[in-house]
Every structure is written in C-alpha cells, then in structure tokens.
Amino acid sequence: MPKRPKLQKTNAMRELDSAGIAYEALEYDPDAVGDDYGLGVSRLLGEDPDTAFKTLVCTGSDGPVVCCIPVSQELDLKKAAAAAGEKRLELLHVRDLEPLTGYVRGGCSPIGMRKRLPTIIDEAALLFDAVSVSGGRRGLSLVLNPEELVGFVEATVADITRE
DSSP: OOOOOOOOOOHHHHHHHHHTOOOEEEEOOGGGSOSSHHHHHHHHHTOOTTTBEEEEEEEETTEEEEEEEETTSOBOHHHHHHHHTOSOOEEOOGGGHHHHHSOOTTOOOSSSOSSOOOEEEEGGGGGSSOEEEEOSSTTEEEEEOHHHHHHHTTOEEEOOBOO
16 A cells, blocks of 8 residues: 655644644645635535634734634624724735745644734634644644643634624
C-alpha cells in the first residue's frame, strides 16, 4: 500500500505543537467548497457548522482585532467593537489580510499570525468539547479544545454574532 504523503506543518500547527496543545488536522479539497467557504468546509468535513469557526480580521482606531465566530453566523460589528473596547470596527480589506497576518482568505487562522493580535472568540465556542478553526492554509482545518484555544491566543470571550 502506498504511503500517505506527510502533512506539511503550518505556523498554526507548529505553535500548537510547541505549546503542547492537542489538535486534529483535517484536510479537504478547497476547490470543492463552493460559494460559502465556511459552510462548504463544514459540509465537506461532515462537521456541525456550529462547531466550525471562521476567522475574520477587523480594524478599529486602536488597530486590528481578530474575531472568531461560527461559520453559520454573521459577525455583529457593534458587539465586537464593544467587546474590543472600540467605538467601531470594520472588516479588514482582503488585500490587507496577508501582509498583516501571513494568511490568505479562506486560510486565516487565529493561531500563528505574523504578530499576535487582540482576539475575540464568540461565546458559543465554549458550548462544545471541540471546535475547528482554519489550520493556516486553504484545505486544512484544526480541531481542538475551545478553552485551550482561548487561553493560547489570550482571547476575550463574548457574544459577537447577530441575533
């Protein structure tokens, strides 16, 4: 039987390994995802969309803020701004994502960015034993304990999704 190719480590995986945080890496075909990337990934991996979290980067007067919310939800910018202590937040333009984070759209992880940024994770994450986030490239998802994720990225936990 042919050997399965070894999974190439991303910054996110290397940081979790260094911290001794357990995770499961799941690969998928990014070309088979469809229009709604987060929900498409969740569908391909057979995950509950409430446990799959997308990473959105916003900007405010004090700088960038990372927001992680379930792929089935929409970010409430007013709630996120309040949680970040900002007057207002707006989504970062996609052209600015890679220079700031080191990640591309569809592969942005809250773990392993070029610089650690203030992070807010939606409180729904703590309802589950495991959640998934991008693994740091398109085609890779990491499943891990949400409390360990919150602690590792030193995140604020708050309700930041629309009703």
